[in-house]
Amino acid sequence: MTGKAKRKGKRKRKKKKNFFIWKYLILTILFFSIILFYVWERVARLEAGYRIKEKVKQRDRLIEKNELFLSEAVSLKAPQRLERIAREELGLIVPTEGESIRRIVVK
Amino acid sequence: MITRWHKFRTFLILLTLTAGLIYLLQRLYQIQLVEGETLRAKAKRQHQIDFRLSPRRGTIYDRNKKELAINIAVDSIYANPAKIRPVEGTVRKLSALLDISPVVIEKKLKSDKAFVWLARKVKKGLGAKVKQLSSAGLNYVEEVKRFYPKGKLAAHILGFSGMDGKGLEGLELYYDRYLRGAPGWDQSEKDARGREILSFRNEYSAPINGLNLVLTIDEVIQNIAEQELEKAFQKSKAKGATIVIMEPGTGKILALANRPTFDPNSFQDYLPSQHRNRAVTDGFEPGSTFKIITAAAALEEGLFQLEDKIFCEEGFYRLAGRTIRDVHPEGWLTFKEVVEKSSNIGAVKIGMALGKEKLYRYIISFGFGARTGVDLPGEGKGLVRPPRSWSKLSLGSIPYGQEITVTAIQLVSAVSAVANGGVLMQPRIVDSIINKEGEVVKKFVPRPLRRVISPDTAKKLTDILVGVVDEGTGKAARLKEYRVAGKTGTAQVAGVGGYLPGKFIASFVGYLPADNPQIAILVVVDEPQGTYYGGTVAAPVFRRVAEQVMAYLKMTDNRN
Known part of the structure; x- marks a missing residue:
């Protein structure tokens, strides 16, 4: 075998070797990318789950607050309370039969 | 060359490995089989939510x-x-x-x-x-x-x-x-x-x-009823009191209250007897309010006209060895006056003219002795014995509301039937069931049970009951603006061995406006102290409630 042919063979082997290195490198990068993507996706899902739970908790707290405000509003509008205020604080009375009542209608 | 030392070392290693293996197997057995269940449960508790x-x-x-x-x-x-x-x-x-x-x-x-x-x-x-x-x-x-x-x-x-x-x-x-x-x-x-x-x-x-x-309840009407009932309960120092307001045409209950009462937010601080809804659970002798039923039966059967005369024996009448008395002794009274003046003797004579079977038939037809089917728990039936169990004295008691017990809900339903022209309606307290969005899931429509008297009889009876309020024992229930139809009742309280002295149940049941009734109201005051007549204890409560409720209904009608 001539020296030229030997060099050609050497270059060919080197090229083949480089190709394998690149191939493995790309595959490794791809593999790790998939792994990283998988981990990132899991972490993102986890984080999203925590955020959803937090929002659900916030919603529940708002519902509770709403119920509390409703209970206060309804208690304040209880007819026995309104009657007590009307009679004791405002000095109003129930009109007796036949007594005319003037109503102011605001339009 | 394999020396003894080599053999010993090999043996030692094998022994150590075997011991280790045995230990591992023992731990495996311990963890997986002996403690497996406990450890699994512990792990589950640590990382699982249920x-x-x-x-x-x-x-x-x-x-x-x-x-x-x-x-x-x-x-x-x-x-x-x-x-x-x-x-x-x-x-x-x-x-x-x-x-x-x-x-x-x-x-x-x-x-x-x-x-x-x-x-x-x-x-x-x-x-x-x-x-x-x-x-x-x-x-x-x-x-x-x-x-x-x-x-x-x-x-x-x-x-x-x-x-x-x-x-x-x-x-x-x-x-x-x-x-x-x-x-x-x-x-x-x-x-x-x-x-x-x-x-x-x-x-x-x-x-x-x-x-x-x-619900069919209106909180404003409920409040009016509760306030007035409370005042009467306090004033009369009664043992108990009940009020029921019903829409006669539909059987819808607009208000229902009892005394003594309780706060449902702290129900455990009250006696179980205070939780009891007396209006539906407790039976009581209705007394003279029951004359409405006796009179309805007699009119429906055509046995009497409004102006027919009945001799009321000047207040004393002997029947089967027992004397029946009237609070106000009367001689000849018309059929109408018997009810207006609430003559027990007149009612007994009407009852006798009807006879056991017919009177019983009307009592049952008006819904007494059976549950009304109101949508509240623990409803009582009251006590109505069949005619075969009646004694010779029964016709001398039942026509004016003794020897029979009714619940407040039965009585107001029966009177509502007279008010609406003769149809007994099933009382209801829930109007509909709705979901979160406000859509109706179930609607309870008014349910007529049966016709108990003709519209003509109902009209005649209404005229009589208007007379009770205008001329008779129920004057304290009269209103200027509306014609009121009603009947007073004063019943003795039955105890062991007979009626208890000094213990009465005062009641008033009525409806208005008499020509086109919008509300029927029953007021019952159990064992009031001092004055005890239905006309003086219960009728004024009826008037005050009716006055306010009608004003409120008129106002809401105008607004609508």
Whole structure:
């Protein structure tokens, strides 16, 4: 075998070797990318789950607050309370039969 | 060359490896088979969540969608007594915070249990404050509590629900299957900080909240009824009192109240007898109000006309060895006057003209002796014996409301039948069941049970009952603006061995406007002190209630 042919063979082997290195490198990068993507996706899902739970908790707290405000509003509008205020604080009375009542209608 | 030393070393290594293997196998056996179940459960507890999600109980509204029963978030505080140190200091702080006696708290904290409730369903926010007192040993859970924002208003109608959210009395009990909803489940896993990992959720089903009730009750009318009943109850120092207001044409109950009463928010602080809805559970002798039924039967059978004369024996009448008396002795009275002046002797003679069988038939037809089917729990039937069990004296008692017991709901339903032209309606207290969006899931339409008298008889009877209020014993129920039809009742209270001296039940039942009745009202005052006549104790309550209710209905009609 001539020296030229030997060099050609050497270059060919080197090229083949480089190709394998690149191939493995790309595959490794791809593999790790998939792994990283998988981990990132899991972490993102986890984080999203925590955020959803937090929002659900916030919603529940708002519902509770709403119920509390409703209970206060309804208690304040209880007819026995309104009657007590009307009679004791405002000095109003129930009109007796036949007594005319003037109503102011605001339009 | 293999020396003995080599052999010994090989043996030693093999021995060590075998011992190690045996130890590992033993641990494997121990962990997997002996402690396997416990360890699996422990691991599950550490990383698994298994929650029961409680549904919200349905809201109860009045007929104008005003809330009568709602839910509020509360805290329930618990302790692990073994972890609380020092006990004395914690007891003092807890007592101040929870407003519970230190003795009660100390007793709970000295318990040898690992879990004790310190306070259930207390104000929201208290749990967090309590938790700050001790990092270990004190904690709280969030719960939902039933809240009755109007306090005692309509307490006997609404009833109450217990700690577990289950209906125990009133509508809370009767409609529990609609109100309670269905629980949900959350089976998932949690991280080291106890937070749920949603992506690891195994099973989740959301709780289904209870349906809402819309009542026939009007809270304004209910309040008027309660206020006036309370005044009468206090003034007469009575043992009990009841009022029922009904829409005669539909059988819808607009208000129902009893005394003594209770606050459903703290029902456990009251006696069980105060929880009882006397209007539907308790039977009482109706006395002269029952003459309405006797007169209705006689008119329907055509036995008497309004002006037919009946001799009332000058107030004393002997029948089967017993003397029947009238409070005001009368001679000849017309049929109309017998009812107006409430003559017992006249009523007995009408009853005798009817005979056992016919009188009994009308009593049953008007709904006495059977449950009305009102949608409230614990309804009583009253007591109506069949004619074969009547004694010779029965016709001398039943026509004016003795020897028979009725419930308030039966009596007001029967009188409503007269008011609406003769049709007995089933009394109702729930108008509809709606969902969260306000869509009607179930509607209860007015249900006529049967015709009990003809419209003509009903009209004649109304004229008589108007006479009772205008000319007779019920003058205290008269209103200037409306014609009122009604009847007074004063019944003796029966006890062991006969009627109890000095104990009476005063009542008044009526409706208005007499020509086109919008409301029927029954007022019953049980054992009033001092004056005890239906006309003086119950009729004024009727008038005050009727006056205010009619003004309110007129105002709401105008507004609409």
